[in-house]
Amino acid sequence: MTSESKAKIAIAGGGLLGRLLAWRLCQYDVNITLFEAGKLSVPQGACWTAAGMISPLSELVHSEKQVYTQGLQSLDLWSDWSRKLELQGGRAVGFRRAGSVLVAHGKDRSELLQFLRELQGKLGESAREQVQVLDTKALRDLEPALHSFEQGLYLRGEADINNHRLLPLLLDVLRLQGVQLRELTRVNCEPWCISFPGGEEHFDCVIDCRGLGAKDQIKGLRGVRGEVMVVESREVVLQRPVRLLHPRYKLYAVPRSDGRTVIGATEIESEDLSPISVRSSMELSSALYSLNPAFAEARIVETRVNCRPATMNNNPYIHNEEGLIRVNGLYRHGYLLAPAVVQQVENQVAQQRLLVF
Ligand SMILES: Cc1cc2nc3c(=O)[nH]c(=O)nc-3n(C[C@H](O)[C@H](O)[C@H](O)COP(=O)(O)OP(=O)(O)OC[C@H]3O[C@@H](n4cnc5c(N)ncnc54)[C@H](O)[C@@H]3O)c2cc1C
Known part of the structure; x- marks a missing residue:
């Protein structure tokens, strides 16, 4: 041609x-x-x-x-x-297939069980092959920075880019x-x-x-607001994406190779593109701090807000x-x-x- x-x-x-x-x-x-x-x-x-x-x-x-x-x-x-x-x-594009880890604080441990039950409900027995239950030692071996947690789940096949x-x-x-x-x-x-x-x-x-x-x-296309913060820490290094399960908000923390970590949680039914709210930034910060108190000294280097296109x-x-x-x-x-x-x-x-x- x-x-x-x-x-x-x-x-x-x-x-x-x-x-x-x-x-x-x-x-x-x-x-x-x-x-x-x-x-x-x-x-x-x-x-x-x-x-x-x-x-x-x-x-x-x-x-x-x-x-x-x-x-x-x-x-x-x-x-x-x-x-x-x-x-x-x-x-490099920064594609990493190192799985992800889910943790919950002691009093919220039922969240991990509930997550596992829901996966089994949807995937049957194959859920067990894809999810490894981590005891304290296995969790520390995999993610040393999460040393204050006693249990976790490892979702082996997951990735991030x-x-x-x-x-x-x-x-x-x-x-x-x-x-x-x-x-x-x-x-x-x-x-x-x-x-x-x-x-x-x-x-x-x-x-x-x-x-x-x-x-x-x-018809029906809408925006769903999301907010993220980017923090930089010399003290806490995560190896892979980590999710904190909590009854009210669910934090995710995605480490980059440059010492920065992208954290987010919120999903708001709104097309508002105004900057991140004080409430969200406090909730994100305190959830991050609860992953590892050494995050207290991390620097907030960026906040970002946008809307996801959803049907x-x-x-x-x-x-x-x-x-x-x-x-x-x-x-x-x-x-x-x-x-x-x-x-x-x-x-x-x-x-x-x-x-x-
Ligand atoms: C806070 C947050 C966290 C997220 N985290 C994840 C995650 O961890 N994993 C995941 O899988 N997804 C995540 N997403 C969702 C993901 O970002 C979106 O699903 C994805 O970006 C949608 O891609 P898209 O190309 O359809 O739209 P967009 O990425 O929004 O791109 C649309 C493009 O079209 C352009 N455009 C708009 N109108 C016009 C026009 N009239 N003429 C020409 N150009 C136009 C825009 O400028 C833009 O560049 C997240 C989203 C948000 C907001």
């Missing part, structure tokens, strides 16, 4: 889905244009705020089984795709692969057509990955018609589900007979 006869594909939204999909479609002989409302080097979407946990088991307790199944698929895809991305981009490495790396690779990048361009998506203030352009297929930016086109049933949304695919609603599962969802969309673009190697 000559470059004039190649299929032209537009992707709207340069967040997690948009970047990953653009990268996957680069393997075919197509022209790709990625439109982003903000600056691509300073991601505005939920993808930048996220903690990057890839935790099918932890999420299963509050979600449908589809999230777990697609999460497992994504885990395998991340292993493969992150290696390919690292080769193409020449640096450093989104602050992944997203810039994806951008560099897209540049290298010749994707046309149109930032600071807020667009609307219709079949075969991308429109923006002052003009429109036509494509063989438009893929709408605008997250909450697609609210007017997707009415909190499941991913893919709409496919001639000339237009809309993909959205990754909710709190963007990193958990993106590869599986992107692969589904890739197949749908192929069905429109636009993709040739």
Whole structure:
């Protein structure tokens, strides 16, 4: 095919889905244009705020089984795709498959039991193979910083990815692969057509990955507020994501390789994007302190707030018609589900007979 006869594909939204999909479609002989409302080097979407946990088991307790199944698929895809991305981009994406640990304070120990029961209810006996009950010694061996806890659960297969490495790396690779990048361009998506203030352009297929930016086109799409703090500590080093189970709030702490830890807990049914509240920051800080009192001296280096794009049933949304695919609603599962969802969309673009190697 000559470059004039190649299929032209537009992707709207340069967040997690948009970047990953653009990268996957680069393997075919197509022209790709990625439109982003903000600056691509300073991601505005939920993808930048996220903690990057890839935790099918932890999420299963509050979600449908589809999230777990697609999460497992994504885990395998991340292993493969992150290696390919690292080769193409020449640096690490920070994908770590070291499992995650759940703990609860003595008086809340029933939370761990309840978690295990719910998993068994959904997965049957296979839950036992995927979850290891840790006694005090096993917990200390695995996570020495959690020495004040007597018991925990180890979710072996879980992983996390450093989104602050992944997203810039994806951008560099897209540049290298010749994707046309149109930032600071807020667009609307219709079949075969991308429109923006002052003009429109036509494509063989438009893929709408605008997250909450697609609210007017997707009935029931809503934002669910989340808040995170980033702390830096020289004294406490966690080896993997840790979740603290508590009857009222559930803290997660995701350590990065640079001594920083991303912590969060909150999920608020609101599209408010104002800064983190005093209450949330106190609750997050005190939960963190209760993991290990040496966190008291950690420095709060950043706070972030954003809204997760969610559908009415909190499941991913893919709409496919001639000339237009809309993909959205990754909710709190963007990193958990993106590869599986992107692969589904890739197949749908192929069905429109636009993709040739
Ligand atoms: C606090 C918090 C913590 C999270 N933690 C996790 C986690 O640990 N694990 C996990 O799996 N998920 C997590 N998530 C969820 C995850 O971040 C989202 O599911 C994911 O980012 C959704 O990806 P997306 O590409 O659909 O949307 P986004 O990442 O929001 O990207 C949408 C992009 O579209 C652009 N855009 C919007 N409108 C337009 C327009 N009109 N024209 C052009 N561009 C437009 C935006 O600027 C943005 O760049 C978290 C989210 C939050 C808020």
